[in-house]
Amino acid sequence: DAGVIQSPRHEVTEMGQEVTLRCKPISGHDYLFWYRQTMMRGLELLIYFNNNVPIDDSGMPEDRFSAKMPNASFSTLKIQPSEPRDSAVYFCASSPQGPFNEKLFFGSGTQLSVL
Amino acid sequence: AQSVTQLGSHVSVSEGALVLLRCNYSSSVPPYLFWYVQYPNQGLQLLLKYTSAATLVKGINGFEAEFKKSETSFHLTKPSAHMSDAAEYFCAVSVKYRNFGNEKLTFGTGTRLTIIP
Numbered sequence: 746d747a748g749v750i751q752s753p754r755h756e757v758t759e760m761g762q763e764v765t766l767r768c769k770p771i772s773g774h775d776y777l778f779w780y781r782q783t784m785m786r787g788l789e790l791l792i793y794f795n796n797n798v799p800i801d802d803s804g805m806p807e808d809r810f811s812a813k814m815p816n817a818s819f820s821t822l823k824i825q826p827s828e829p830r831d832s833a834v835y836f837c838a839s840s841p842q843g844p845f846n847e848k849l850f851f852g853s854g855t856q857l858s859v860l
Numbered sequence: 861a862q863s864v865t866q867l868g869s870h871v872s873v874s875e876g877a878l879v880l881l882r883c884n885y886s887s888s889v890p891p892y893l894f895w896y897v898q899y900p901n902q903g904l905q906l907l908l909k910y911t912s913a914a915t916l917v918k919g920i921n922g923f924e925a926e927f928k929k930s931e932t933s934f935h936l937t938k939p940s941a942h943m944s945d946a947a948e949y950f951c952a953v954s955v956k957y958r959n960f961g962n963e964k965l966t967f968g969t970g971t972r973l974t975i976i977p
Contacts, residue, residue: 788904788970848906854903
């Protein structure tokens with residue numbers, strides 16, 4: 746298996762633009778997580794899905810953030826409109842167990858820079 | 861709610877020297893504790909975990925951590941640092957409630973380890 750695949754690896758955009766981050770989890774994993782990593786706050790859980798259904802989105806910072814999982818092999822995290830303070834590394838992770846255990850498989854992340 | 865505090869956002873050690881990365885936790889119930897490592901441009905990988913069995917836990921790459929309830933600590937150590945150990949290390953905590961399974965994994969803010977040749 747290729748592991749969790751995220752795209753793009755880097756995204757540079759201007760304030761106000763829409764940003765879409767993509768994730769392909771490991772096949773057979775029922776849980777998918779979106780994390781945001783910043784120097785100040787470390788790694789924060791934004792939202793997670795179980796069998797494509799959003800279970801807990803309490804970590805989503807604002808209504809500008811939304812996430813979808815239309816099928817078992819694809820998820821998106823969208824920011825509209827983007828702001829400079831959204832600059833961070835966004836990680837997607839999947840797990841065969843859940844909801845919260847150490848068997849998380851992380852993607853390589855998307856480095857987002859909002860100018 | 862549970863939390864972890866990592867003391868020192870940056871730690872530098874010489875190659876061959878002892879590595880000590882500090883983590884203190886806060887939890888109202890017995891916790892599960894983890895250390896993850898993140899190499900440049902990669903996602904996190906599990907290094908080791910404590911789940912209420914042996915208090916001294918051995919992980920990959922020669923790392924180990926000791927759970928000390930009296931000190932609410934779970935420090936990560938390695939006797940001799942190698943250049944390949946340069947990475948960011950995250951401590952994390954999870955708790956298990958009898959009727960509700962595990963609470964969510966809460967990460968610390970990370971410690972960047974630099975190895976000096």
